[in-house]
Structures are given as C-alpha cells and as structure tokens.
Amino acid sequence: MRVVSFGFQTWGRRTLQALIDSRHEVVLAVTHPASDHSYKGIWGDSVEELARERGIPVHLTERADAETIDLVKRAEPDIIVVNSWYTWMPPELYTLPPHGTLNLHDSLLPKFTGFSPVLWALISGASETGLTIHRMDEGLDTGDIIVQKSLPIGPAATGTELVLAGMDLIPEALNEALDAIDAGTAVWRPQNKAERTFFHKRSDRDSRIDWSWPAVDLERFVRALSAPYPPAFAHYRGQRVEVLAATVSEGCYGGTNGRVVVHEDGAAVVCGPDAFRGNNRALTITRVRTADGVEHAAAEFFARGGYLTDSPE
Structure with a gap:
C-alpha cells in the first residue's frame, strides 16, 4: 500500500522507520518543524532527517492546513499512519485515503487516553501498559481498534524504560495492522466509552x-x-x-x-x-x-x- 506518515519526535521517527522497513511504500512524510519547547525536546529524534536520508518527500508544518491536505491528495495514499502529531486533523484529511487513517497511541485503550499515558499508567499503579493502533475518528483516541500489544509494568520499572519498551512494539503492531487491512482480513473492535479514562497534559x-x-x-x-x-x-x-x-x-x-x-x-x-x-x-x-x-x-x-x-x- 501507499502510505503517508504523520509524526514527530522519537515516536514519529520509530514509526516512519517501521514503515520504511515494511513491504509498504512511504510516499510522503509530514512532520512538525524542530521545536525549542522543553517537553518536545525530551524525545527529539528527527522524522525529517530520516525521511530525507531515505529520499522520502517531506512536508514541514505546524498544522494540517489546506496546503498539507493538497499535498496528501497528490500523493494518492491508500492509508495515513499517525504517531505523535500535536495538532488537530480535520475529517477531510483523515478520511481521504480509501483505508482511512491509523493512529498509534501508547496505552491499552480505552484506558489512559490523552497525554503522557505511560507515565500516568505507572503513577496510577496499573499492572500493564502497551500500544494500541486504532482508526482515527472525530474524538481523541476514540476510534475502533485493530491491534493492541500489552506490556507488563514490573515492580522496579521506570517511566523511561516503559516508554522505550512501548516504542519497541511499534514495528510488529504496525505490520500486523497494515497487512490485515491490505489483505481485507482486518477485524475492528469498537471501544467501550464507559471504560474510557482521560489524562491531561503534564506540567x-x-x-x-x-x-x-x-x-x-x-x-x-x-x-x-x-x-x-x-x-x-x-x-x-x-x-x-x-x-x-x-x-x-x-x-x-x-x-x-x-x-x-x-x-x-x-x-x-x-x-x-x-x-x-x-x-x-x-x-x-x-x-x-x-x-x-x-x-x-x-x-x-x-x-x-x-x-x-x-x-x-
């Protein structure tokens, strides 16, 4: 399939790398410009740098504006894949490809929607965290789930160790999701909204x-x-x-x-x-x-x- 990647920071770079290593074709990488914001610098590996190294067209933007939508249309993707994108994506964009848009979120949805889910999971005393790949819809982390991978939280685990372990789940989970969609065997599971927990941005x-x-x-x-x-x-x-x-x-x-x-x-x-x-x-x-x-x-x-x-x- 032809894939457009939207992502930023280390999560976005690891996702782009997984797409490059897959049997699918990355036709455009959309990312935010480098930022001096302290939080965005914590996991600051560059999506832009990787894309340019691999000869993938890159579009730098703070938001999904009209120019961005036009570039995506011209790339003619079969699907969009998103991980660590900081601004709103309009329905005109995420419904544009035939297979829609996948979002990667580092929790076991519908638990720990929102921000810094791995840290909040550890702080709260949860026994596990993980990675969810779901279809993007009008809500925040609310779309139907296609793949989930769980990760136990050990008694001595740190937030950093769990974040890195969660990133290691990306390639297998993403390949599983994309291959199922491409083969027409994908099974989508609606989220139970009554079980949803939302966590705010950390300050x-x-x-x-x-x-x-x-x-x-x-x-x-x-x-x-x-x-x-x-x-x-x-x-x-x-x-x-x-x-x-x-x-x-x-x-x-x-x-x-x-x-x-x-x-x-x-x-x-x-x-x-x-x-x-x-x-x-x-x-x-x-x-x-x-x-x-x-x-x-x-x-x-x-x-x-x-x-x-x-x-x-």
Whole structure:
C-alpha cells in the first residue's frame, strides 16, 4: 500500500522507520518543524532527517492546513499512519485515503487516553501498559481498534524504560495492522466509552510531591519521573529539591506529613493518610539534586532534619 506518515519526535521517527522497513511504500512524510519547547525536546529524534536520508518527500508544518491536505491528495495514499502529531486533523484529511487513517497511541485503550499515558499508567499503579493502533475518528483516541500489544509494568520499572519498551512494539503492531487491512482480513473492535479514562497534559505542578499520598504510590511516582522527564520535587529549607531515587521504608513512621527522619539508609519522610496514627510506611529518599545541578546522598543532605513542603517557606 501507499502510505503517508504523520509524526514527530522519537515516536514519529520509530514509526516512519517501521514503515520504511515494511513491504509498504512511504510516499510522503509530514512532520512538525524542530521545536525549542522543553517537553518536545525530551524525545527529539528527527522524522525529517530520516525521511530525507531515505529520499522520502517531506512536508514541514505546524498544522494540517489546506496546503498539507493538497499535498496528501497528490500523493494518492491508500492509508495515513499517525504517531505523535500535536495538532488537530480535520475529517477531510483523515478520511481521504480509501483505508482511512491509523493512529498509534501508547496505552491499552480505552484506558489512559490523552497525554503522557505511560507515565500516568505507572503513577496510577496499573499492572500493564502497551500500544494500541486504532482508526482515527472525530474524538481523541476514540476510534475502533485493530491491534493492541500489552506490556507488563514490573515492580522496579521506570517511566523511561516503559516508554522505550512501548516504542519497541511499534514495528510488529504496525505490520500486523497494515497487512490485515491490505489483505481485507482486518477485524475492528469498537471501544467501550464507559471504560474510557482521560489524562491531561503534564506540567511542572504535576511533578510536585504530595505527602498525603501513601509511600508505595510516591515510590512509583519517583520512578515514573525518571530522566529525561522532569523529576519529582519538593521544597526543603526554602529551596527546590529534586528527588531522584527513593524506596519504601521497612518500618512505619508517624507524625506530620513531610517530616524528615534521617537514618543510615537515607531520609525517611512521613507520608500518607492519617499519618499521626503511625501506621504508614515512609518514603525513604536516597538521592536528591539541588537547583545547581549537584546530586547529594539524602542522608547527608537532610542531616539537619526538618520538613519537606509544597512550596518555599
């Protein structure tokens, strides 16, 4: 089949590479211009660079405007494939090819629709994540599903490890979907809208530690926000401190949420609901980084004790 690819960042590049390696023909690659936006730079591998290396026509645009639609029409695709496209695609475009448009989304839809699904899945305590290929329609990640691949979330997995593992699912899933469509054997499964969960875009506020959460949830939170993502943070004696590594304490700690208790293995921070009852595990922080970029062993950094807070005091 003749394929037009819409994509950006590493997800888009990995998808374009999978298409190039398939038996199908990529006739046009549409991508966004390079961006200085901090989030878009996290996984910044270039779709444009790969397309030009392989002699594939490239169109750079921020949105699917009239020029973009005209170029796609002239490319005469049998299908469009989308992964990591940041702006709205009009029905005139996604219904243009005979086989419509496929979108790749890194979750097991209808769970974790929206943004940063892998991070939210880990933070929420889900047992698995994965990759869904579905038909694009007027909703956000709501179209009929053709292929899903699951990925277990291990007890020590980081957000970065899961994102990379999810990208590794792209070639097999995409080949399965395209070959089934081409052969006329595709089976489409409607999504159950009642099971849909939507997660919003992440911002700096979403990396701030909430000490009312139980320690097991906070430990996952720290693992989810692994480099290159903005790490979990709190404030200590007026300065912002990034929490890079932590474990759940063996014993229970009581008192006021955010109170630091230093011991040989790190700094145990009182957390969780009804902490004053003394029934909660603590989050034992083992490594932190300060605003100057310097990393510290937590036991040494928090030697004076005190409190970790939501804002500078």
